[in-house]
Amino acid sequence: MTPAARRWLLRAGGAGLLVVAVALPWSVDAYTTSLFARTLVLALVGVSVALLTGLAGLPTLGQTGPYAAGAYAGALVAMHVSTIGVVQVLAGAATGAIFALLTVPLVVYARGVVVLMITLAIGELTVTAAGRWTSVTGGTDGLAGIPAIQPVWGMAPLASDRARYLYTLVVVGVVITTMVMLLRTPAGLLLRASRDDEARMRASGHRVTGYLAVTFVGAGAVAGVAGSLLITAQQYVSPADFGFDVAALLLLGVVIGGATSIGGAIAGTALVIAVRDWLSGLLPGYAPLLLGGLFVLTAYLFPRGVAGFSTELASLVRSRSRGRTGPGDRPGTGIQGRPSRGEPVGVAPLQVGPSGNRSTGHGGELP
Amino acid sequence: MTALLSAEAVVRRYGSLVAVDRVDLRIADGERHALIGPNGAGKTTLLDLIGGATRVDGGRIRFDGRDVTRLGPARRARIGIGRIHQRPAVWPSLTALENVVVAGWQQVGGFRGVRSRARFRSRLAEPAAALLEQVGLVDTASTTAAHLSHGQRRQLEIAMALAGRPRLLLLDEPAAGLSGVEVRRLAGLLAELPREVSVLLVEHRLDLVYALADTVTVLHDGRLVASGEPDEIRHAPEVRRAYAEAVR
Numbered sequence: 001m002t003p004a005a006r007r008w009l010l011r012a013g014g015a016g017l018l019v020v021a022v023a024l025p026w027s028v029d030a031y032t033t034s035l036f037a038r039t040l041v042l043a044l045v046g047v048s049v050a051l052l053t054g055l056a057g058l059p060t061l062g063q064t065g066p067y068a069a070g071a072y073a074g075a076l077v078a079m080h081v082s083t084i085g086v087v088q089v090l091a092g093a094a095t096g097a098i099f100a101l102l103t104v105p106l107v108v109y110a111r112g113v114v115v116l117m118i119t120l121a122i123g124e125l126t127v128t129a130a131g132r133w134t135s136v137t138g139g140t141d142g143l144a145g146i147p148a149i150q151p152v153w154g155m156a157p158l159a160s161d162r163a164r165y166l167y168t169l170v171v172v173g174v175v176i177t178t179m180v181m182l183l184r185t186p187a188g189l190l191l192r193a194s195r196d197d198e199a200r201m202r203a204s205g206h207r208v209t210g211y212l213a214v215t216f217v218g219a220g221a222v223a224g225v226a227g228s229l230l231i232t233a234q235q236y237v238s239p240a241d242f243g244f245d246v247a248a249l250l251l252l253g254v255v256i257g258g259a260t261s262i263g264g265a266i267a268g269t270a271l272v273i274a275v276r277d278w279l280s281g282l283l284p285g286y287a288p289l290l291l292g293g294l295f296v297l298t299a300y301l302f303p304r305g306v307a308g309f310s311t312e313l314a315s316l317v318r319s320r321s322r323g324r325t326g327p328g329d330r331p332g333t334g335i336q337g338r339p340s341r342g343e344p345v346g347v348a349p350l351q352v353g354p355s356g357n358r359s360t361g362h363g364g365e366l367p
Numbered sequence: 368m369t370a371l372l373s374a375e376a377v378v379r380r381y382g383s384l385v386a387v388d389r390v391d392l393r394i395a396d397g398e399r400h401a402l403i404g405p406n407g408a409g410k411t412t413l414l415d416l417i418g419g420a421t422r423v424d425g426g427r428i429r430f431d432g433r434d435v436t437r438l439g440p441a442r443r444a445r446i447g448i449g450r451i452h453q454r455p456a457v458w459p460s461l462t463a464l465e466n467v468v469v470a471g472w473q474q475v476g477g478f479r480g481v482r483s484r485a486r487f488r489s490r491l492a493e494p495a496a497a498l499l500e501q502v503g504l505v506d507t508a509s510t511t512a513a514h515l516s517h518g519q520r521r522q523l524e525i526a527m528a529l530a531g532r533p534r535l536l537l538l539d540e541p542a543a544g545l546s547g548v549e550v551r552r553l554a555g556l557l558a559e560l561p562r563e564v565s566v567l568l569v570e571h572r573l574d575l576v577y578a579l580a581d582t583v584t585v586l587h588d589g590r591l592v593a594s595g596e597p598d599e600i601r602h603a604p605e606v607r608r609a610y611a612e613a614v615r
Contacts, residue, residue: 001409050532117498186468186469186472186481186487187478189461189465189468189469190469190472192460192461192489193458193461193465193469196458196459196461197456197457197459199440199456200452200456200457200458201441201469202420202440202441202444203418203420203441203444203449203450203452204444204469204470204471204472204473204527204531205441205442205444205445205472205473205474205531206441206469206472206473207441208441231450262520318432342376360523
C-alpha cells in the first residue's frame with residue numbers, strides 16, 4: 001500500500017467515524033447519548049493531557065485543574081451572565097488558560113516524575129478548593145439548576161440530550177481541528193524536537209522553557225473548554241467530577257492510546273470510560289479490576305499504545321511492498337536505524353491526528 | 368588577529384576532581400584551533416564550559432568582546448557559538464531536513480522570521496536543503512533521523528551546526544566512530560568551512576588535527592601542557608610525556 005493510498009484510507013476511515021458519531025444519538029437512548037457526550041468531554045481533556053505528556057514531554061495528572069476552573073467558570077457564566085454557548089466556551093478557555101498561566105512556573109522547570117507529582121498536587125488542591133469555596137462553587141453539593149444553553153445568539157435553547165451531544169461534538173471537533181492545524185505548523189516541529197532532545201535545542205539557541213510554557217497554557221485552555229462543555233453535557237458540576245480518579249483515568253487512557261497521537265488519546269480515553277461506565281455495568285463492582293486488566297493487557301500487547309500498534313501494522317504492510325515505495329520510507333537500515341519498539345511510550349514518533357502519517361508535517365513536503 | 372574567544376583561568380570541579388584547572392585559551396578570528404590530550408584530560412569539559420552546557424567554577428569566558436561567563440547555552444548559541452557533540456545529537460523523530468530547519472530557526476529570527484509559508488521556504492527550508500547537499504545527505508532529506516546511520520547522523524549534525532551560522536564551531540571528536548571514507552569526507556568538509564567560522568576541534572585522530580589546525584593546545588589532567596603551532600607540538604617533549612603517562 002502506498003503512503004498516498006494509506007492516507008486516503010485513513011481519511012475515509014475518519015470520515016466514516018464522523019458519520020457514525022453524528023448518527024449515534026438517533027440509534028441509542030437518551031441516557032446513552034448523554035454518556036457519549038460526557039465521554040467526548042473527557043476525550044477532549046485527554047487530548048490536552050496527550051499534548052503535554054506525549055508531545056511536550058510533561059507527564060501530567062493535573063489537567064483536572066484547568067478542567068475544573070473552566071467548568072466552574074462555564075457554570076457561573078451560564079447561571080449569571082449568558083446562556084450563549086460561544087460565551088461559555090470562551091469563558092472556559094480563558095479561565096483554563098489563566099489557571100495554567102498561574103501554575104506554569106511550578107511545572108516548566110521540572111521534568112519527568114517530578115512534573116507528575118507537582119501536577120498531582122495542583123489537581124488535588126483544585127478539588128479541595130472547589131469543595132471549600134462554598135459561596136462560589138456550591139461546595140461538595142455542587143452547582144445545579146444551570147439553564148439550557150443556546151449555542152449562538154438567536155438559536156433556540158438546547159432541550160434534548162441529542163442536541164447537547166451534537167453541540168458538544170461540534171465544539172470538540174473545532175477545538176481538535178484547530179489544535180491539529182497548529183501542530184502541523186513549524187510550531188509542532190519545535191515541540192517534537194524539544195521532547196526529543198532538550199539540551200540539543202538549547203545548543204541551537206531555542207528557548208525551550210518558553211515553548212513548554214506556551215504549550216502548557218494552550219493545554220490549559222483546551223481543558224477549560226472541556227470544562228465548559230461538561231456543564232452543557234451534564235448540567236451539573238461538583239468537585240467529584242475532578243477527583244484523582246478522573247486524573248488517573250485520563251492519564252491511563254492517554255497512555256493506552258499511545259501518548260503521542262491525538263487520535264490515540266481520543267480512542268484511549270473513550271476506551272477507558274467505556275470500560276468504567278459501560279462494561280462495569282454488565283459486571284457490577286468490577287470496574288477497577290477491569291481497568292487494571294485493560295492496562296496490563298495494553299502494556300503487554302501494544303507497548304507503544306493503540307496508535308503505535310496501528311503504526312507498526314502499517315510499517316509491516318509497507319515492508320511487504322517495499323519495492324514500490326520511495327527510499328524515504330525505508331524503515332531502518334541496520335541496528336542503528338531500527339524503529340524504537342521497546343522504548344517508553346513518551347518517545348514514540350509523533351502522529352498528529354488520526355491520519356498517522358508522519359510526512360504531512362510542514363517540513364515533510366519541502367523540496 | 369583579534370581574539371574571538373578567550374577563556375581566562377577557567378576552572379571546573381566535580382567533587383574533589385578538578386576536571387579543568389585554570390586553563391587559558393585564546394581563539395583568534397578565523398583560527399582553526401585543536402585541543403588534544405589523553406582521555407580524561409578535560410577536553411570535553413572545556414568545550415562544555417565554552418558552549419555553556421556547564422558553568423565554570425572560576426575564571427571568565429569572553430566571546431566577541433563580551434563576557435559570556437553567566438550566559439546559558441541557548442543565549443551563547445544565538446550569539447554564535449555552535450556545537451557538535453561527541454555522540455551525534457539529533458532529534459530522532461524529525462526528518463533530516465526538519466532537523467536542519469529547527470537548528471537554523473533562531474538565526475532567521477524565530478517565528479517572526481518565518482511568518483509566511485513562502486518565507487519559511489526561502490529562508491529556512493531551501494538553505495537547509497542546500498546544507499544537506501553540502502554534507503552529502505541530500506538523498507536522506509525525508510528520512511527520520513532515528514533511521515540514519517551513525518556516520519549520517521554526524522554529517523547531519525554538521526549541517527545543523529552550520530545552519531545556526533556559528534562564528535565559533537566547537538567540534539567534539541567528530542571523527543569518532545566513522546569509517547575511513549567518512550573521515551575523508553569529514554576532513555574535506557572541515558577544510559572547506561569558510562574562514563568566517565573559527566573552529567575549536569577536539570580530536571584523537573592526530574592526522575586530522577595536523578592537517579587542519581593552525582594552533583594545537585595540549586591538555587593533561589585538566590591543565591594546559593603546551594600550546595603552539597602543530598610542528599612545535601608534534602616534537603615537544605612535554606607532550607610526549609603527557610601521552611606516555613596516560614598510556615602507562
